[in-house]
Amino acid sequence: MQGLVYIFIALAALGIAGAAYFGLTFSPIEAFVTAIAFGGVAVMLLERALRQRAEARLERAIEDLSRLLSTDAQAGAVLSQRINAIADANAGSRLEAIEADISVLGTVIRQVAEAVAEIEEARRADGSAPPAPPEPEKADEDAFPEPVIPIDLLKQAIAENRLICHIEPVITLPQRRPHGYDLVPRLMMEDGELADAPDFMPRQGHDEVVQRIEALVLEEAIVIARRARTAGQPIRLFVPLSRASISDPNAVIQLFASLDANRAIADALIFSVSHAEWKAMPLSEKSVLSQIGHRAATFSLTGATSLRCDFGELEGIGFTSVRFDASRFLRNPEDFTDFHTGDVASYAKRYHIDLVATGIVDEQQLLTFFEDGIVLVQGPHISGPGPVRPDLLVERPVVAVAPRRVEAQ
Structure with missing residues (x-):
């Protein structure tokens, strides 16, 4: 695209030279110098516009990078706070509390088992038979009658x-x-x-x-x-x-x-x-x-x-x-x-x-x-x-x- 612009500038300079030679009765050297001057000014203006555009693009990129760095810094700060919170947590005391609860639960289960054993021994000593377990539910064998055809x-x-x-x-x-x-x-x-x-x-x-x-x-x-x-x-x-x-x-x-x-x-x-x-x-x-x-x-x-x-x-x-x-x-x-x-x-x-x-x-x-x-x-x-x-x-x-x-x- 930039090369095409330079071609147009050259064609415009050539047109200026032709107009100066034929229309203003400039000599060939004067027409040539006029074309060179016009082309130089046009190229300078073009380069200045391109440089301003590149500088604006670079400033926007720097601003985006600054925002990203700021976001990363905030995320790093949050992560550091969480790590510090985890490091400050007293996991040992919590584990000790859990172990104590488990120990109490085991004691209760053992006491229940001993109580059940004592009850069973008392029943055996009294000579009373334990209650018969409920009969399992029989399959529905009579859903269909026995075959009536021999x-x-x-x-x-x-x-x-x-x-x-x-x-x-x-x-x-x-x-x-x-x-x-x-x-x-x-x-x-x-x-x-x-x-x-x-x-x-x-x-x-x-x-x-x-x-x-x-x-x-x-x-x-x-x-x-x-x-x-x-x-x-x-x-x-x-x-x-x-x-x-x-x-x-x-x-x-x-x-x-x-x-x-x-x-x-x-x-x-x-x-x-x-x-x-x-x-x-x-x-x-x-x-x-x-x-x-x-x-x-x-x-x-x-x-x-x-x-x-x-x-x-x-x-x-x-x-x-x-x-x-x-x-x-x-x-x-x-x-x-x-x-x-x-x-x-x-x-x-x-x-x-x-x-x-x-x-x-x-x-x-x-x-x-x-x-x-x-x-x-x-x-x-x-x-x-x-x-x-x-x-x-x-x-x-x-x-x-x-x-x-x-x-x-």
């Missing part, structure tokens, strides 16, 4: 392909759109009636029958998931899985083979594991669940009687949801969690786990759970189990039934 009839029905799968939706609030579907095994009786799982599923023993039922349900789930994805309507399916299948090596091998052969739709399969069985699982069976999770399938913990779970462990294995009974939760929330009911869902969400309220019986329960941030619900108020669309079913010679239909969307 095992022989169950085996015969399975052999005759009279075990069918219906679906029950899990919806998302507030839109009430399907989040996924439970595959519910049901037994077609000879008279055309349908028996639910509590009526025929063995509760103790007969693991081979349970394995067979769960294998058939898994086969049905794979076919439905493949056909739904082919039709452009992918869905999530919750497939029951129990310790009867997890603990048997042959059943585990078949399960792994089915998942490996259907990797494309494995992410659509969510295995439902009972909370009671989860608590009783040894590490070997939990490692089987981890291997299933490595094959893109996930898990859902069902029938939870408490939400005081190790969500970190559940997330590490591959659980994505925890189900609990809606009515029991609303009646006694303190039995499920120590959190406020509006905070438990957000806490579980930190571990990428959704809470699912099951057994919804009225609209008020839906509103309550939606206000608490629990947006996945299921129950008879929403929809009961119903047949799958015929185009998604496994082709088996089963007599058609006519209960209410629930479309798999």
Whole structure:
């Protein structure tokens, strides 16, 4: 930019020389001297302006530097005051006071222990038996009655392909759109009636029958998931899985083979594991669940009687949801969690786990759970189990039934 100014000064001086020579009839030497004088004066004025500008810039920089140094000096003074205050503090006396308090606390604890021991000795001397401890709360074993269908009839029905799968939706609030579907095994009786799982599923023993039922349900789930994805309507399916299948090596091998052969739709399969069985699982069976999770399938913990779970462990294995009974939760929330009911869902969400309220019986329960941030619900108020669309079913010679239909969307 400065060079361009000098060029303009030279051109102006040349113009002055031309005007003096042609217009004022100066001699060439006089015109040349006039141009040199004009150029010198212009250069001096330009240099003076540039020097004033540089001096002003330098003064501003010095002022800024002075302010910074003043701020640093103030910060140094404050830091020195704090250091002096810390150095003057008598930490030794404070530590001595803390040690004295700890000593007193230890003495009190020892005295309490001695008093309790004396009371127990006095009771033993009097011959009075100590009060019996309260019996632990038994698991809700009678939530479902014992199977009313004999095992022989169950085996015969399975052999005759009279075990069918219906679906029950899990919806998302507030839109009430399907989040996924439970595959519910049901037994077609000879008279055309349908028996639910509590009526025929063995509760103790007969693991081979349970394995067979769960294998058939898994086969049905794979076919439905493949056909739904082919039709452009992918869905999530919750497939029951129990310790009867997890603990048997042959059943585990078949399960792994089915998942490996259907990797494309494995992410659509969510295995439902009972909370009671989860608590009783040894590490070997939990490692089987981890291997299933490595094959893109996930898990859902069902029938939870408490939400005081190790969500970190559940997330590490591959659980994505925890189900609990809606009515029991609303009646006694303190039995499920120590959190406020509006905070438990957000806490579980930190571990990428959704809470699912099951057994919804009225609209008020839906509103309550939606206000608490629990947006996945299921129950008879929403929809009961119903047949799958015929185009998604496994082709088996089963007599058609006519209960209410629930479309798999």
